[in-house]
Amino acid sequence: MTKVFNNPLDFREQMLDGFTAAYSRTIERIRDASGVMVRGGPTAGKVAVLIGGGGGHYPLFGGLVGKGFATGAVMGEIFTSPSAEQCYRCAKAVDGGAGIVFAYGNYSGDVMNFSMATMRLKLEGLDVRQVLVTDDVASSTDVDSRRGVAGDFFVFKVLGASAWRGDSLDTVEALGRRANAMTRSFGVAFGGCTVPGQGQPLFTVAPDQMELGLGLHGEPGVETSKLLTAQEVSGLLVDKLLSDIPRGAGTRAAVLVNGLGATKYEELFVLYSDMHRRLSAAGIETYKPIVGELATSLNMEGCSLTLMWLDKELQALVDAPAETPAWTNY
Amino acid sequence: MNQADLTARCLDAALSVILEKETELAYLDSVAGDGDHGAGMARGFRAVVASGAGSSTAGEVLAKAGMAFSNAAGGSSGALVGMYLMTLGMNLSGEITRAAQLHTALLKAQEAVMKLGKSQAGDKTLLDTLVPFTTAYGEAASAGASLTAAWLSALGAARAGMESTRDMISKRGRSAVLKERSLGTQDPGATSVYYVLQAAGDVLQSHCPQ
Numbered sequence: 001m002t003k004v005f006n007n008p009l010d011f012r013e014q015m016l017d018g019f020t021a022a023y024s025r026t027i028e029r030i031r032d033a034s035g036v037m038v039r040g041g042p043t044a045g046k047v048a049v050l051i052g053g054g055g056g057h058y059p060l061f062g063g064l065v066g067k068g069f070a071t072g073a074v075m076g077e078i079f080t081s082p083s084a085e086q087c088y089r090c091a092k093a094v095d096g097g098a099g100i101v102f103a104y105g106n107y108s109g110d111v112m113n114f115s116m117a118t119m120r121l122k123l124e125g126l127d128v129r130q131v132l133v134t135d136d137v138a139s140s141t142d143v144d145s146r147r148g149v150a151g152d153f154f155v156f157k158v159l160g161a162s163a164w165r166g167d168s169l170d171t172v173e174a175l176g177r178r179a180n181a182m183t184r185s186f187g188v189a190f191g192g193c194t195v196p197g198q199g200q201p202l203f204t205v206a207p208d209q210m211e212l213g214l215g216l217h218g219e220p221g222v223e224t225s226k227l228l229t230a231q232e233v234s235g236l237l238v239d240k241l242l243s244d245i246p247r248g249a250g251t252r253a254a255v256l257v258n259g260l261g262a263t264k265y266e267e268l269f270v271l272y273s274d275m276h277r278r279l280s281a282a283g284i285e286t287y288k289p290i291v292g293e294l295a296t297s298l299n300m301e302g303c304s305l306t307l308m309w310l311d312k313e314l315q316a317l318v319d320a321p322a323e324t325p326a327w328t329n330y
Numbered sequence: 331m332n333q334a335d336l337t338a339r340c341l342d343a344a345l346s347v348i349l350e351k352e353t354e355l356a357y358l359d360s361v362a363g364d365g366d367h368g369a370g371m372a373r374g375f376r377a378v379v380a381s382g383a384g385s386s387t388a389g390e391v392l393a394k395a396g397m398a399f400s401n402a403a404g405g406s407s408g409a410l411v412g413m414y415l416m417t418l419g420m421n422l423s424g425e426i427t428r429a430a431q432l433h434t435a436l437l438k439a440q441e442a443v444m445k446l447g448k449s450q451a452g453d454k455t456l457l458d459t460l461v462p463f464t465t466a467y468g469e470a471a472s473a474g475a476s477l478t479a480a481w482l483s484a485l486g487a488a489r490a491g492m493e494s495t496r497d498m499i500s501k502r503g504r505s506a507v508l509k510e511r512s513l514g515t516q517d518p519g520a521t522s523v524y525y526v527l528q529a530a531g532d533v534l535q536s537h538c539p540q
Contacts, residue, residue, distance in 0.1 A: 009373075054404075054405075076404045076405070077366070077370075077373075077404055077405075078366070079364045079366065080366060080370060080403075080404045080405035080408075081404055081405050081406070081408075081409075082404055083400050083401045083402070083403065083404045083408050083409070083412075084400060084401075084409060084412075085397070085400065085401040086401070086404070108406050108447070108502060109404070109405040109406035109407075109408075109409065112406060112409035112410070112446055112447065113404070113405075113408070113409050116409060116413075116446070195364065195365065195366065198356075198365060200360070200365075202360070202364055202365060217364050218364065
């Protein structure tokens with residue numbers, strides 16, 4: 001249960017306030033809007049990457065803003081997409097005159113609000129592109145209808161790195177789409193999460209069970225299973241992703257083992273010890289694996305595995321330096 | 331009472347009824363959503379009421395209300411209800427003298443929501459209340475009913491539409507991923523829209539009986 005809050009109505013604003021106070025060395029608040037941008041604002045002549053979505057997923061979205069990563073983030077109420085007006089205001093704040101890419105997970109509220117903001121910005125003559133993240137293999141067999149989960153991290157990193165090195169809007173967009181096409185995730189959950197101010201968790205999982213393929217907001221997954229051992233969980237996650245390798249993938253993949261909030265680093269490392277062996281045995285070269293909390297769901301118990309299948313160009317963008325509140329690459 | 335004030339009064343009543351029903355809406359949304367529908371609607375209508383002053387026509391009040399709602403509420407409901415109010419307002423210019431004028435605006439607003447949400451009646455959304463409401467309103471208006479009389483007579487169809495969502499499987503939004511889980515529970519969006527239409531009907535009845 002989320003226990004630290006004052007008036008739940010003020011939660012987002014107070015969270016944003018503390019976040020910007022703590023990380024003023026890398027980011028700053030966008031004035032009169034629910035969002036943050038890289039400290040000092042956009043760089044003239046560079047494409048801006050504005051990421052965003054509902055709250056409750058830190059470090060998504062504000063934690064991934066900074067040099068080499070997203071130019072800005074628009075941040076909604078807990079699990080609620082930001083409004084079109086907020087997307088619009090944040091886009092205006094991060095615009096460097098070379099076009100804007102909106103990047104976000106594929107959820108209906110986000111699609112509506114970002115699309116409305118896109119229409120408005122286009123009417124003003126700005127060039128705006130949208131890159132939707134659709135990495136969750138559990139959510140649909142139709143690749144384009146899938147929702148976005150931890151794969152956000154890799155797609156945003158590629159977009160941000162491309163924009164920061166000065167690529168054109170067309171190139172940034174194309175690389176972002178390629179990153180998304182090459183990224184797959186699958187997750188499991190052991191327990192629900194509670195929205196601040198609500199007495200009940202959003203959903204529950206029986207103590208001796210787990211949910212396979214559960215979404216970031218408790219959307220049920222493909223099946224309920226008895227609670228598996230770490231080795232069995234790791235086998236399941238690896239097998240799911242190896243049975244859904246995107247066309248054109250090579251043998252090298254960036255790896256993210258993600259904790260959803262209440263499944264901790266030590267548990268994730270236990271999982272990774274087995275995942276690493278399994279991936280290697282399958283002939284996959286794991287590239288700079290990341291084990292940690294990069295896309296959370298408040299205090300949800302669960303974890304996911306994400307693979308972004310690399311080519312030379314995507315790998316260079318993964319390697320590019322970045323400095324954000326939650327992620328630093330030297 | 332002039333039409334701008336009357337419209338503002340309807341929106342005040344909308345906020346009151348949403349606050350009154352917030353727990354029920356939260357419950358309906360928790361079955362297949364994240365339980366925040368009541369809170370989002372309340373956030374939206376609070377902003378609407380705060381934005382009310384300074385408009386001279388019903389259309390202006392509604393257009394401003396739509397912008398305020400969508401900005402404050404966020405999420406799908408923010409976008410859809412905001413778009414509905416905004417389009418309704420933009421299609422009502424000047425003084426409303428005939429019930430049919432409102433019907434045209436209701437249709438435009440409904441079409442805008444269908445387009446934005448890529449959905450239609452039967453998908454288990456707010457449209458399941460709005461579409462039968464607008465149809466019944468239009469029929470009453472063309473049969474010669476006053477605006478208030480047409481509105482009140484259409485509430486029955488709106489209610490039936492809302493109740494029909496209980497037996498539907500959601501096709502749009504977060505609850506669509508849950509498929510059968512939404513079966514048996516009324517759609518929260520269809521429900522809150524019905525309460526708002528009903529509250530506005532009460533205001534019309536007491537302040538503008540003709």
